[in-house]
Structure formats: structure tokens, C-alpha cells
Amino acid sequence: MLQVAQPVHQNITIYGMKEWETQRKYCSMTSAQFEKWKRNEQKAARKLLSLLKTCDPKHAPAMVQDFMKKRIKAPYSFEGEEKEYSWTPFATNIDLTKDADNSRDLQEGKDHFKEQTDILNQLPAFMQATDRSNLLAHIHSNVFGVNTVQMYSKFIGSLTAAHMENSLMASINWNVGPASCIWYAIPYEYWTQLEKLVKEKGQKYHHQNYWPSEEDIKKAGIPLIKFEQREDELVYVNTGTFHWVQAEGYCTNVSWNVGPANFNQLAASLISAAHNRTSRHECHIPITNVIWNAAEERMFMDEPLMYSCMRWHMQRSLAWCIRYIAWIESNGYEFEDWTDREAEYIYRCGTCKQEVFNICKVLRTGNDKSKDIIFCPICKINVSRKNKRQLFVIYKNVAKLRKIYDNFVREIPEEGIQQDQ
Template sequence: MVKRSPNAPIEIRKQTVQSPEFNVNNGKVIWLCSSPREWKPLRTYALYQSRMFREKNAHENPNIITYGEDLDFGTNLDLSDEKLWKDELQELEKLPYWIRHKHKKNLLSYVGQPVLGVNTVQAYIKVPGSRTPGHQENLCTCAVNINIGPGDTSWLSTPEEYWPALDELCKKNRVNYLEDPWWPAIEELIDAGIPVHRYIQRPGDIVFLNAGTPHWVQADGFCNNIAWNCLPMQKFHFDIAIERYELNLQRKFQSLVPMERVTWNLAAAGLELDFEMFASVRYFLQRSMFNLANVVKNIKTKGIRVIQQVDDKQLRFCEDCDCELYTLLWIRDDGTSDEVSVPYCQECAESKELKNWMVVQQYTLRKLQTMYDKLKLKW
């Protein structure tokens, strides 16, 4: 990778090697797992990893770990460039279709553009002790991770149904489950009746985490991993993604996966869906169309200027609350330009001065009805 793209930016997290049983800061066991961030060229970080590898004589044993020492963890290296990483991405086409980052039966293929680390591949370049704090994947999508080696990685997780209890423990320990980096104390989880699974990912192993699995990860040795998300085209996976999408709206937490856009694109593709999936998708589209129709009616009632402007090239989120903006974008009207500037949702726009707003409408209701009618039931 260094030969191919030596100056590629890689995110660096500064951490301290600790036992995976808990997280310590200033001598106290706490859940908040902070790690200052900076950016470096890939070449610079690769030299650091190589130097550490030689100093620990890791050729003989790549799983040498020394608690208490400081480390740099290289994370979120973007491998989405299909020309630059053509050979590597083609290798991933050998995987079963249901775990590929691109496939017509992967719902994330209907976003319509790259969402880094979600429907694209990222690399994680690790030295012993590197940590990925606890989380569920965005919108509870499935996680796919391959360990290139040479060392091992420890994974800790709990079944999806225990995330509300984990959320309560996060509140008790003064961390935000969705927004903060956290590392739980295993003893606290056991005392709360939350089961913990721990497993070792050897070089060449693929870890697949089903939808919504809370997990946290620590490198046992020197290893490089690649990872992405997928969302199988099944009722269970679709429903759990929608459930988290709506929870994020309530908590004003941004959903990187724009589920309205995904679902309307899926309908427009005209694929045949089994009965359960068809019913779930149709119900979500009906609610989406009903909501959009009410907003359009409200706009007309208030006499707000509306312009038609189709633009599928960019995902839009509200400037204030970070919710997905699909079809209707509220922007400030200076009376001279129809260009989309800073977009807002209706709720946030109405909390400000309403008199100087206009609405950009990307799809008419008739167009959405046409897309809806393309949805097919597989008999």
C-alpha cells in the first residue's frame, strides 16, 4: 500500500496499551475511552509500524504486547479508489455475495454514492494494543472484517438484544452510547447480566457480525485489517436498520446511511422482493410519501417559494439536527439565486425566521408514485 499511495492520509489515534478487561485513565477505571486524533501520510505511519516490529523482534512472535506503553493506531485508511486499488478490490469479489461490499442484494449498494467505511473498504494498520472502542455499526448494519496478519486481534461483543442494557450502563458511567468512545469493564457487564463473547481473529480469518451486534476490538499483536459494512436484503436486517434510523432521528444523531434515499432507490430499481421484505419496504415508502405530502401541503399553505432541482450527486443533511434530507431542502432565499446553499429540514427552518426561506424540491410526488409502483413482489 505504501508503494501504491505513500502520501495517502491515515487517521492516527494516540492510545495506551491496556488490558482488554477494562479501561483506565489517570489511575481510575472509567468507560470513556478517549484517544486524541491527528492525520499523517501512510508512509510515515508505515515506518513507525516497521520500527516497532523490529524493536519487538516480532518476526519470531507477532503477538508481543507490553501494557502501559504509548502507541499510535492507524485507522480509517480509505481504499475506495477503484483505479488505485483495482487488484485488491477485485480479490474481494471472490467472497460470497452476501458479505461483499458491492452486490445487488446488499442494500448499501443503493446509497448511490460512496459512504467511506460503510459501503467502501477501509484499512486498519495496528500495533499491539490498538483499540477500536465499543459501538454498533451505523444503522446496525453487519460488519465484515478480514485480518491480513501477521498477528491476532481480540474481539469482544454482546448479542444485539442487550444493547438497551448497555446503553443504560453507558449513562451510569457518564458516556453517550451513540456519540462517545467507550470501553466497558467486563466485570460490570457480567454483574448486569450482559453476556460477553470473546474470540480471537487469526491471520486470514473473517469476522462477520450480524446486524446490531455491539462490539469492541483490541489488537493482540501487529496486524493489518480491512473492513466494511453490508446490509442483506432481508426483512430482519431492513427492519432493524429502520428502527435505528428512527432512534437516531429522536436523539438527533446523524445516520451515515440515508435510509430514505436507499429505500426509494431500491424501489426505483424494480427488483423482485420476497413477501416479508416487500411488505416492510412498501410500508416505509408509504410513511415517507405521506410525510412528504404533508410537508408539501404545508409549504403551499404558507406560500413559500418552491423550485424544482433534481440532484442525486450529493447526500444532504440538515445543518442543525443532522437528519437526512430527501426530496425537500429548506434553504435561505436571498431572491437572487436558486443554488442550494446550507440546507435545513422543515422543523429546524421553522424554528428560525420563516419569511426568508425557499424550498428545493428534488422529486415531485408524482415521480415518487412512479418509483413506488416499480416495487415488485416475488411470487
């Protein structure tokens, strides 16, 4: 990604206007190309610093101006116009796992990320992406950057635009350095006020392409936390925290999400899922599937509030499955039971990217199941094309869901049940 570097307290467009929207352009390059660009910039900056230390102070401003003119390049157009503006590159979302797209060209059979993994495994369990006490460990598949580790390589001024984590999950961010990062953070209790302010500024809340003004945030009466993350410091971003970050210099960060096993996190994620459905925003974390997977392993039963929340949501989703099956059968649709083939489960709609729980509406070409396209109950399927048909697939039949539910609630003490009621 190419961005416009500027001071952390402002965001000015290439037309000189103070706005929230960030100036950026997406591009792609190899790691070798990026690192070469980075080394060249660092070399030029060190050369300037060396000259400034020995030159006559009267000549320093002119030397800096000359340096800036030489470094400014305009190899990319912005909105169709060539501008003499200094684009700064930001290498984002580099997956440190062999299954990711950016690892396809690596030598097979070799663990290229063993050193990094060994270091991260030394962290406490609640900070690790794959620990069983982490809600995200119960997705049962990789969601890159969520329950896997990603790396971010930054130039001076690289911006991570304002956002909340997927499904309001917590996250870990470790600054490998050498430079610092400046963080802004707002607690999730101010979600409604923030969403209103973002809309007033002409931005869409879920789109990560804006940089809030400190002044505007303070005028709105919203508490703002600002701090510096130095080299080798780790930031724990708590549940639902709205945040944005700028690099003060050249640095590398690694980050991933964690799902604390507590009621606040689970409730916040369920609220986020409902909000995503209403706003038709992509859902990265299948929270209903997470709850059922965790319940099947009888996890989190010793947390009363969390247990009650899980049981309540399981009741609702089980009832929904029963009603949905009745509707499918009453309309005479083809219906396949894939209860013993759960490994093939695709939990996201191919159109709106919302979570699909257990029963998938499928567009199939002929008898080729490998090309099935998954839809949620709301999105429509066009079956007018030749050799295509609509059918439904269930991954856990009602008998299995009931068994999971009964095993999850069976040993709850009588007083606990009465209290919950």
C-alpha cells in the same frame, strides 16, 4: 489516533482509575511517517526478543524495564499535562478508494487499489459492498467506510471502542495480519440493557470512546461473546451487534458494511433511524432513500416480510411529502421542482446530519445554487443576513413518487394483498 496500550481485560486511566472511558488523542500524519514509526517499534521489539533469548534469565526483568523506559515517550500532552505514558498509534479509516480525501495526492489516472479490489471481488456476493442485493448499494453515492472499503493499521494494543454499526447494519472485517485481534460482541436484543449500563458508567451510548468491562457486563446479566480473530480470518458482524476489538500485535484490518436484504435488517435500520432522530445523533445511512431507490428498481419483491415493510414505509413517506408540500404552499414559500436533476440530491441536513427525504429546506445566497445549504424540516434557518433567502426543493415530485410506488405494488397477487391486510 494515539491510545494507551494495556491488557484487553482492563481499562485504566492515566490517573490509575478503572473506568470505561478510553484514553486517546487525535493527531494526523502521513502514511510514510506512520509506517516508519511502526517499523522502528517492530525493530526494537525484535532486538529485545533476540537479547532475551540469549541473556541470563536473572537479567531479563531489568532488560525489559530498561526497554520500556526507552520506548516511553511523551510528545503529546493529555488534558494539558505532560505525562510519561506510552502512547500507541492507530491509523484508522484509511479509505481504499480514489474519491476519498486521503487519495487526493495519489497519481491521477491510476487505479492504486486494483490489487485489493480484485481480491475482495472474489468474496461471495452477499459479502461485497457494491452488490445489488446489498441494501447499501442503493444509497447511490459513496458513504466512506459504509459502502466503501476502509483499512485500519494497528499497533500492539490498538483499540476499536465499543459501538454498533451505522443504522445497525452488518459488517465484514478481514484481518490481514500478521497478529491476532480479540473481539467482544453482544447481540442487539440487549440494546436497552446496554444503553442503560453505558449511561450508568457516565458514557454516551453513541460516542465511540469507551471500553466496557467484562466484569460489569457479566454482573448486568448480559451475554458476552469473546473470541480471537487470527491472521487471514474474516468476521461477519451480524445485524445490530454491539462489539469492541483490541489488536494483540501489529496487524492490518479491512472492513466495510453490508445490508442483508431481509426483514430483520430493514426493520432494525428503521428503528435505528428513529432512535437517531430522537437522540439527535448523526445519521450516516439514508434508509428512506435506500427503500425508494430499491423500489424504483423493483428490488426485494420476492421477500414477503421485507416487501411489506418497504411498502408500509413508502406509504408513510409519500403521505408525509404530500402534507409537507401542502404546508409549504399554504405558507407561500418559494418551491422548486428538481425531479429531472436527482443527481444533485443531498440527503443529509447540514446542521443535525439527519436524513432529509426528497424535500429539502434550502438556504440560498442570491441565485448561486452551488452554495445551497440543506436543512431538515426541524432545524431553523437564519435568513436575516443580506442576500439570503429560504426556499424548498423537491427531487422527486408526487407524480413520480406515485409512479414508483404503483410499479412496485402492481403485480402483487390478490391473495398476497389480502394476507398483508
